[in-house]
Amino acid sequence: MDLTAPQPPAELFSLKGRTALVTGASSGLGARFALLLAEAGADVVATARRADRLAELGRLHPAITPLPGDIDSPDDRRRIVTEATGEATGWDRVDIVVNNAGMSGPLRAEEEEPDDVLRLLSVNLVAAYALTRDLVMAADSPSGMSVVNVASILGLVSGAPVGGAGYASSKAGLIGLTRELAGQWGRRGVRVNALAPGWFPSEMTAGLFADERSAGWVDRNTMVGRPGADHELDTALLFLVSPASSYCTGQVLAVDGGWTAR
C-alpha cells in the first residue's frame, strides 16, 4: 500500500474538466443533481421533456447546457447523444452519465394493466440502457466513464402498498442492469453503479407527502423517523460519479434513512 501520496480529500470529489449528462433534470432530484455536478466543476448537459424548466436551470449555472428531449423516443435519444458529443458542446465524450429520468404508475395490480408495466419499463429501464450504450459506444476511448443509475429502495424491497408492479420491476431491472454492465465494461474502465434513494420530496412523491397517513407511514417505517432532505443524496452521488469511488463498480448504494435495513 502506497502511503506517500494520498489524494487531498477535496480533490477526490472534484469534477473539474469532466463532462456529464443528467436525465430527468427538469425537476426534483435530477435538477439538484445537475446543479451539484456543475458546482463540483463538471460541464453538464441537462435533459428532460420540459424545455422551459431546463432553460431555468441553465440560467442558474453557466456550466449547464439544456438539451430537451423525450428519453423514451429513439430519435430524441440519438439527437441527445449526437448533440452532447458534438458541436453544441465541443465534447468528445460524456464522462459521467446519471440516468435519473423516471416515472411512476398505478400502485395496485388490479389497476395496473400490462401496457402500463411496459411503459414504465420502457422509460425507467430500457431508455437508460439505450442511452448509456449509445454514449459508451460513441466514445473513442470509454476508460474513465462513470454511470450512475438512479434506482430506488423499491427495486430492493417491496414497498407495498406503495410502488406498483411496473415501477418496482423497472427499478429492480436497473439494479440488474447495473451489475451486468459493470461486469461487461469493467475491464474497459467504465464503472456502473446504482443509487437507491429512500423517500424524498419531489413532484413524484408530492401526493404521498400531502397525505398525513402516508407521510406518517414513511416516518414510522424509516429508521431515522423522517424522509430524506433535498441535500441528503448529494455526497452519495458525488462519491459514485467521482474518482473517490474508483474501485467501486456494480454496487447499489441505498440512501434511505435505514428503510432497507429493517
Ligand SMILES: NC(=O)c1ccc[n+]([C@@H]2O[C@H](COP(=O)([O-])OP(=O)(O)OC[C@H]3O[C@@H](n4cnc5c(N)ncnc54)[C@H](OP(=O)(O)O)[C@@H]3O)[C@@H](O)[C@H]2O)c1
Ligand atoms: N423522490 C423519491 O422519493 C425517489 C425515491 C427513489 C427513486 N426516485 C427516482 O428518482 C428519479 C427522479 O425522481 P423525482 O423524485 O425527482 O421525480 P420527478 O420530480 O417527477 O422527476 C422525474 C424526472 O424524470 C423526467 N422524465 C420522466 N419521463 C421522461 C421522459 N419520457 N423523457 C425525459 N425525461 C423524463 C421528468 O422530466 P419531464 O417531465 O420534463 O420530461 C423529471 O425531470 C426517478 O427515477 C425516480 O424513480 C425518487
